[in-house]
Amino acid sequence: MSVSGSESEASRRSSKKPKYSKFTQQELPACKPLLTPGIVIGAFSLIGIVFVPIGLASLSASQEIVELVDRYDEECVTASDKIGFIQDTKVNKACTRKITVPKPMKGPIHIYYQLENFYQNHRRYVKSRSDQQLRSKDYKDPKAVIKSCDPEATTGDGSLIVPCGLIAWSLFNDTYAFSVNKKEVQVNKKNIAWASDKNSKFGSDVFPINFQKGGLIGGGNLNDKLPLSEQEDLIVWMRTAALPTFRKLYGRIESDIMASDEITVVIQNNYNTYSFGGTKALVLSTASWIGGKNNFIGIAYVAVGGICLFLAMGFVVLYVIKPRTLGDPSYLSWNKEDAGYSH
């Protein structure tokens, strides 16, 4: 409501006129892609031509991997009361398995344990951990009880557990000793965990306290003298698996194993999967760029590539059977209607 003279009014008025620019008039140079028959057929063909070879390469890579899986949870417990057997701390749980190698395996050979029906992604379980505690200098402070670790935050008398939480508590503790053709083979357990976890996530000055002293033993124990950053089995275990059937790296055998060699494994069958109907298996596998042995990815590539080639041909046929001139105004609905009337 300010006073405005005729000049200022005039200038205000002329400034009301929108300024011309390609942006304001929405006329920026633009690319207008259209799905012409050429592009459609070309795209499908290209995908087919790229995908089928990738699929075949993946399949052959997967085929070259030698993978030995030995489920041992059933055979290693002979007692009828499996849960009673596994919970009895005094029984000798050693169990010997013999595996014959069908094809030569080049080192390093990865040793995995595979659990089935073990929900490491259960919500209750995933949340029961403390990343702060794993590398905190103040981990010993008795006041630093971590609520998120419940129900495994403290022992019965309220003193602190390090590392706390259900994940650490349920540490897998079966052990494997290998010999090939009766000759003992060393298992390399170094560097089985991610370097980033060892360096930054687990403290080199954090040592276990009161571990497995919470009233119920959930799994393996830890060496009180070693800092957490060197407890690689724990670090591997605490990278919780995404799916209920999972493998975790146990160690590596650096040497090659020939075909028809016999591997003898002495298993300390300590870990309780019997309570919830889980299974345990030992896996030996050679390495490849594609990861573990899995034909799925190769098959999927070949399938998708094949479908795309098929679609390319299908569209060729369709375009031949029912061609349409692009941009022909006679296809506009009102022109079609007019045409309809005149017939």
Next chain:
Amino acid sequence: MSSDRPLTDAASPHPPASQLPPPQPEPPVRADPLGFSVEVPDPFRPPLRDQPDPTASQPELLQQEDAAESRAVAVGEPSAEFAGNAIRTAKYSALTFLPRNLFEQFRRLSYLYFLAITVLNQLPQVAVFGRGASALPLAFVLLVTAVKDAYEDLRRHRSDRAENNRLAAVLSAPPAAAEFAPRKWKHLRVGDVVRVESSETLPADMVLLATSDATGVAHVQTVNLDGETNLKTRYARQETQLRFSRDGGVGGVLHCERPNRNIYGFQANLEIDGKRVSLGPSNIVLRGCELKNTAWAIGVVVYAGKDTKVMLNNSGPPSKRSRLETQLNRETVILSIMLIGMCTTASVLAGIWVLNHRGELEFTQFFREKDYTTGKNYNYYGIGMQIFITFLMAVIVYQVIIPISLYISMEMVRLGQAYFMGADLDLYDKSSSSKFHCRALNINEDLGQIKYVFSDKTGTLTENKMVFQCASVHGVDYSSAKDTSGYSVVVDDLLFTPKMAVRTDPQLLKMLRNGGSDEEAKLVLDFFLALAACNTIVPLVLDTKDPRQKLIDYQGESPDEQALAYAAASYGIVLVERTSGYVMIDVLGDRQRFDILGLHEFDSDRKRMSVIIGCPDKTVKLYVKGADSSMFGITNKELDNVLATKAHLHKYSSLGLRTLVVGMRELSQPEFLDWQSAYENASTSVLGRGNLLRSVATNIEGNIHILGATGIEDKLQDGVPEAIESLRQAGMKVWILTGDKQETAISIGYSCKLLTNDMTQIVINNSSKESCKKSLEEALATTKELRVASSVGTLNPESSGVILALIVDGNSLVYILETELQEELFKVATECSVVLCCRMAPLQKAGVVALIKNRTDDMTLAIGDGANDVSMIQMADVGVGISGQEGGQAVMASDFSMGQFRFLVPLLLVHGHWNYQRMGYMILYNFYKNATFVLVLFWYVLYTSFTLTTAINEWSSLLYTVLYTSLPTIVVGILDKDLSKSTLLAYPKLYGTGQRNEKYNVNLFVLNMLEALWQSLVVFYIPYFAYRQSTIDMSSLGDLWALASVIIVNMQLAMDIFRWNWIIHAFVWGTIAATAICLFVIDSIWFLPGYGAIFHVMGTGLFWLLLLIIIVAAMVPHFVIKAFTEHFNPSDSQIAREMEKFGALNQVNRAEIPMRTVS
């Protein structure tokens, strides 16, 4: 406006015809030749009482009775009883901001839903996300809105403060010396006497007491109030003017109405010196107006602060909801059902799982029921509770399926669209330098679905610039005007020329100039005197470059009157000055003074106006002008003259001209005195004054001698016929609703090509219900007959289609609207391709719009420019105001405003089409993208023993809607164009896309949901099968899923974008890059479980192989559907797009297309 100066020193006032009522009955500074003295009537007398009864007790008694309806103001004695002048447009203060702003924000339902989810997440048993993280999106949205609101409010505070602290010169209260001292506006009170200088803004609504002009005239500009730029004249009453110049002060008590929002109405009276003086709208000046052309003015504050008319009128346009937004609710319900379904599935399965593992939970490492510290169960309350908690958690996790962010995105898209509509040069009117304005920000997309256009005529289709074309004087037609030589007046060596010259008829001119005392010539002179005097025009003098030459500019509110005054001036009867009491007219070089003794303003009942003039020869004459229908009823019975004039009128109106009839009568002395006393009584009464004045006018306006008639051309605006043709081609029905009479309406219909000669016209013009019913039934029968005929005719291409036009008269509508007959009218009207409604009252216009709006699903648009179009603009789904000549009310009530009718074509066909297409796509896309993500989360829950774990990091889950996927859809919603402007204008039928709901419907929604289902399955299951029985950890797999989902939904968008300019490129690819960066950042935080995961997993070849195949496999169906429908079932838009790209080129290549690809 500094050059605007009254012609002489004494200002030249006038009350505008339609709005400013009672003129000054008592010409000032003049010995009254007729010597009338009138008893001052009692102002609070009930309207029906005839005799004034000025007893002392009576007014007080009545004053008490009427206290509820009036306020008493003691002039010069400020009263604290009424609202002060401080205004407050700001909503909040520092203290109330937080609670009130939050309250305002949570009135939106979607925010409440958001809040409920967040609160739910704070319960420890149910918490899915971290407490802080879950509150983040809501807090973000609230904060952004709060900052925006706070900023706006701060600006309001500032402007309030600036406004309140402005200074006004106020007369000191009695004990102090009577002088004007500056005081802040906010300290002004009702009753204060304020002095305003030229070009100053008025601080409050004030009754004028005195002005620098001796006759008490002041000019004000009301552009801030109603958008009108012409000057309005206001008067101080002579009584106060005299007293002020005598004593320098004014006493008295003023009684006025209670505050109301009627800008054009004011009734009050002032008790001063034992007299009662009546005051009307011409005596009040309103806050926000500027004083112009007047050195100073003094007034008494009657309404202050929030009681002022400008503040009472300070309400925004009505809020409307767009069609898409209403339809979107249906899909939201479907999604809610899906949400409940998913939550129920997850919770029931969770219950079954717990049931099956009931005995094992204690020794199951990943569950462990018991907390050995306390010895009790930890977070486990039995199966029933487990199901319930899982359900609540599922609601939190899956709530995103109802896209809350969609509402915010829609707001932003509309803001962007509004910007581009405003910036479009095609919608900018150079002549009035007005650009397009989006006043309502929530119905942009409705512009793309209009089926009915209701248009006002005057000022909308026509320019409302009237040009005098021809005259019929005393039964002789003078319509051969050719000569445009103007006529000028010489006064004191200065040459005064009217601003506009009108073509004159040489014969008429000759008769006027040379006639002498001939009876015929006297009639001609009277005719032009009537044109010059019987109006409310104010002549203003403008300087030209030549200092000796001046321009006379006739300012007035009725363009017809301006045209008539210019016409009279061209014939040599020049109105040079107007004051409240007299007009100076230069009659063929001889300056004469005519006293205005009374003026009966125009009203829609009488449809005429009249003035009573004291002529220099001491005769008193009544001049009347008005519509033919109203004038022929009050003539004396000179049949020849009347019949000849009627014939000419018929001729004029069939030429499309607006006609007025002019008449006069000489009043005898007793007749005049009778009238005068009645007029005085009527014009000083406060209540019912309008009715009284009307009856006084009706009494005097009789036995009129017809002087003649005028024909004024109402010029069509530029491009109107073409625009109407485009709109009709686009499948819209154009209806004209006008207040003009039938013949004018039909002639305008022809001139704007709405009506053509091959149409069959159905006219409904009746004056009783029965006859209306009869003609409606006949009309229905006709339409049926013709439809049968035309359907037979389609077999024969020669006679396909008979086009019907319906012409309805306002009188008939009285009997049709709001009765059972309107159903029949609706049937007839929808059969006709053209409908013209004439002689419409404003509410009837709204009634006709409602007739269509309530009976069909079709969208309606009303366009108009005048106050009489306001109701129709508010009734229609979309209201468009023309910012033209008739003032700002239509614009104030409208949703969109622009300068010209023809802009409707680019607005609807181009911007409407774009807006609808963009908004429809954006809504569907938002549903699709959120559904895809939620379904990916849902599939994972099936493999976590149904415990609502998300592999995707909780931060990513929250950022998905906010950051990962929101910006590209907003940018595409603002910038993408399916077709270019030129194509849309060249093929108006492409507008049918919106009318047929092609871009947003249930089928498209279902298709989008199926695509979401397929893509979520691909995203989830390809990695699932690839990583089954592997060492993959949750965080790595979650990162893959998150990245793949984001890329896929952005690819889907990319496939559907029509035009890639650099901005769209930047946003689509930038968003994908930003997502990757976010994942890197999140996985670089050591205390999150996913630390390092993305770096680790990206180091494996399998990750990239999976990402590639997920994208391809997910997109193939969409690509196939798109390629197939675009080629084998193309929409009109698709064909037009191909025409844009290939034009006629491909005609040649027809056979080669498949060949080329095979080779």
